[in-house]
Amino acid sequence: MSIQIKNKKFQELISKYRYLREYVERFVSTGYSVPAFYEKLEDSLKFVKKPNVLYPISEQVFIHVYAMQESADGYTIYGVIEPPEPHPLLMQAINKIFAIHAGSISPPNEYQEKFLILDEFLANTCVKVNGSVDYSKAMLKNNKVLVNAEEFEYLKYHFIRRRIGLSLLEPFLTDPYLEDITIMGNGNVYVVHKLFGPLKSSVWLSNDDVEELMINMAEQVGKTISHARPVVDATLPEGSRINIVFGKDISRRGTNATVRRFASVPLSITQIVASNTLDAREAAYLWMMINEGMSIFICGETASGKTTTLMASCAFINPTWKVVSIEDTPEITLPHANWTSEVTRDTGNPQSSVTMFDLLKAALRQRPNYILVGEIRGAEGNIAFQAMQTGHPVISTFHAATVASLIQRLTNEPINVPKTHIDNLNIALFQSAVQGKQGKLVRRVLSINEIIGYNPATDSIMFIPVFNWDPGEDIALYRGKGSSALFATKLLVRRGLSKKDESLLYDELEMRASIIKHWISNKIFNYHDVYNNIVKVKEMGLQAYMERMGVKYEIVK
Incomplete structure (x- = not known):
């Protein structure tokens, strides 16, 4: 099927990743238009009522947010597009060799160390070929495995994700636009998107999937979860907060979890x-x-x-x-x-x-x-x-x-x-x-x-x-000048000022507001950049900082 794509970056990705092309072709064949591709989402998208937007969250993983033509529950869909699972016989062979190999490795502490060990292991174990491979006969001498070159990339993604990532939740935790992730036992994973609001994901989990996932996640953060201790609050390695309620005896739909996302750099x-x-x-x-x-x-x-x-x-x-x-x-x-x-x-x-x-x-x-x-x-x-x-x-x-x-x-x-x-x-x-x-x-x-x-x-x-x-x-x-009791009862006393100087505090309020507006107009949004400017104001004083930076003093009565 031929699809018309105008965005050059999208064209490159479609050509590079067969699974992405096949996904888009299937989607268009059901009567939808080609998704609008964004390398970085724009704030204006939050006002789009029926989105059809595709964006990357990593080199190989993409998110597709779209409104269904007919929806029984009213949810917009959050589709996860990732490399397909490698052949089960290939994964079985790699896991077997790694089990032998792991015994000779000193357990690393840092994520990057773990990644490099797994990356090196796959590079040394897999012999890439361009043609098709019969994985029932792929095992070679010296613990080597024949792997189709394209499938090697799929293998690498899933093997590393399972070993040091958070398995099925990895794409959700990679997406910088998500605020909340909800797993409600048997069923779809639900998310809250910063731009598109509540969404239903295409990822469906069984109760067994959820229990296995939660036990593994709890272990990764040094917690034990069981029927004896069914409630766990923890912080994931990338900073998100997770709450887990384990078991059908206290959660009727089965084990459930909520992940609250937090940016690595706070909002300023x-x-x-x-x-x-x-x-x-x-x-x-x-x-x-x-x-x-x-x-x-x-x-x-x-x-x-x-x-x-x-x-x-x-x-x-x-x-x-x-x-x-x-x-x-x-x-x-x-x-x-x-x-x-x-x-x-x-x-x-x-x-x-x-x-x-x-x-x-x-x-x-x-x-x-x-x-x-x-x-x-x-x-x-x-x-x-x-x-x-x-x-x-x-x-x-x-x-x-x-x-x-x-x-x-x-x-x-x-x-x-x-x-x-x-x-x-x-x-x-x-x-x-x-x-x-x-x-x-x-x-x-x-x-x-x-x-x-x-x-x-x-x-x-x-x-x-x-x-x-x-x-x-x-x-x-x-409420205007004279409305703050704290100005009169606290700030004047702390600064050694008299009642007649109270208006100076309200002037200062407007000066500081003008500085904040100046930062916004000059696109000073990074948390640490804002903090550095706050420190400069402290060191230089309000008047000197405003003169140095050309801040216009606006008094709004």
């Missing part, structure tokens, strides 16, 4: 502002508050982007401060030289396990300038407030949708913070995934609130919403 504050999650003035406000050591809770529901906002905002922490982060599974990444990352340990034995509570107590003895907590959900919350009381500011994520629900959770079991102590928390930021104007889910900061204190007359917590999101206009509304 400029990327978040550019995506309209929050605006430049809100980011500038966080910059000022974090510079002064305010305690902040970033609140919202699951997958609202809390951890992303936390990491982006933490670039504002003074570069010379000591920072301690405490997490169940390591997600937080900071550029600070004096940063200590601590992770809980669950051994199943209370004597040897280390909890968030334990680590927070230990952190108070380390004299940190800032304590970051991946998520507060239990008794460790009480210790976090004790840390705030003793002058150790805390930034954490928290599951709550409103200030009222935040207070309810903090003041009740298991956290039990007295209402009179709530004002040790300075700021509560609320974030959510909402439906945008184009019908796609987008993340927005709904409000940034300053916690004022406890009012005994009404038995309530007083707070000021300095910023609110307007869903109709999709903009952040700012």
Whole structure:
């Protein structure tokens, strides 16, 4: 079948990889048009209602996202195109030889070492030929195997993927555009795409496939999963977070797992502002508050982007401060030289396990300038407030949708913070995934609130919403000069300023917002580039930095 392809790079790949050409030909023969090929996906694609897009995620693996002509469940398809499985007799012969060979190898620690060992093993074991090979007679003397040259590439891909990769999940974990991967027992794998939203993959797994895959994955990350210990939380080698629930006795559809993807380089504050999650003035406000050591809770529901906002905002922490982060599974990444990352340990034995509570107590003895907590959900919350009381500011994520629900959770079991102590928390930021104007889910900061204190007359917590999101206009509304109690009660005192100097703080807010807009207009988006510029602002001072960089000072009343 002849197909018309205009994109030159796509033509080259179709010619190079027979399995890709055959896939596209089969797809077109069912009545679809040729997929649009992108070497790198564009943000504008998130507004396409019926995509038909193909893109590479590695040299040999491609992803095809397309809307079906008729769909019973309404899902758009996430198709994985990878080299076909090598002949089973060939794989059997290679595995047999490798089992003998592996006994003489010292176990390597690094992924690259493992890859080189397997690559060298295949190169030394396989004798490539151009013609067809009868794999029932392919075994040669001296543990050599005849392999068709084209099939050698398929063999190499699958052999290495099974030995040091994550088997069937490898393509999903290679795709930089995926946020979540869900395996729900017997059935298709589902994903959440950064541009196309929820998708159903073409990969179908049986319960046996899932159980074998989960046991292997748990072993790779040094965890044991069984019917005795059926729930595992872990971090995969490439940084993703995985939660596994094992066995049909507690999961009716069988073993299931959810993988939360995290970029190796965190999103920067400029990327978040550019995506309209929050605006430049809100980011500038966080910059000022974090510079002064305010305690902040970033609140919202699951997958609202809390951890992303936390990491982006933490670039504002003074570069010379000591920072301690405490997490169940390591997600937080900071550029600070004096940063200590601590992770809980669950051994199943209370004597040897280390909890968030334990680590927070230990952190108070380390004299940190800032304590970051991946998520507060239990008794460790009480210790976090004790840390705030003793002058150790805390930034954490928290599951709550409103200030009222935040207070309810903090003041009740298991956290039990007295209402009179709530004002040790300075700021509560609320974030959510909402439906945008184009019908796609987008993340927005709904409000940034300053916690004022406890009012005994009404038995309530007083707070000021300095910023609110307007869903109709999709903009952040700012209450204007004089709206921040923290400027008046905290920042003026810390800087040794009088009440008449309060307007200078609001001018500074606008100056910092102008700097952030300048970075965005100059496409300074890389996390480390943004951090380096934040450090320059600290070293040079606002005025000198703005003059040096030609930043236009905009005051918005």
